[in-house]
Amino acid sequence: MINVLCFAHMKDIFGGERLAINSGGIATVKDVLEHLKSAYDADVSGIMTAVNEEFAEESTPVSQGDTVALIPPVSGG
């Protein structure tokens, strides 16, 4: 499985802070986002991602057991 963490309004979109998706057919961040778009009919445009707590690109590899965080524009401070 791949763990997906949802923050801020992503929690509302996905109905929770944490999702687990099957890693079959998933090789990159882009694959994760495509899966979420189709499985949840979710708009994830403009969302940054992190893989295992490091900011990622769409091409960043994702594999079994990894944690992918969906990071909306930050607003700390």
Place this chain on the structure above:
Amino acid sequence: MEKRFFVTSEPLSVEELAAEVTRPEAGAVVQFIGTVREFTKGRRTVYLEYEAYHSMAEKQLEAIGREVKERWPDAESAVGHRTGELQISDAAVIIAVSTPHRKDAYEANEYIIERIKQIVPIWKKEHWEDGEQWVGDQLEQTRYPDGAPGGGNK
């Protein structure tokens, strides 16, 4: 205090953050306190809620600390950021920087808050009398645009 760069649900202490960077080599300690503002664009905030990707946020704060060291080798810095529900005037973030001379401390301190707003995974949710919204959610899906006293302001 154990960490110099931390996220906490507990109230922040100006004195503790200052103590983290105060040292004999320093001739200046500059602190920034980011507080909860009551009115934004004419709209009254009742309270703010901060959420963090805790572990990554602390890593990112530490990374900013390293950036400061590269730019101002003589600077020492410490940052605490709150999470949870904050009331008007509560401190959401405290940044402390010490340097031998004051100019660097002012500059490094401002650098840190600007970087926090760019690369640290922390979000705030505005709670108004008539609605709520995650800041950064440009779609404003949860806002009630018509029922607000300040709703006409933009």
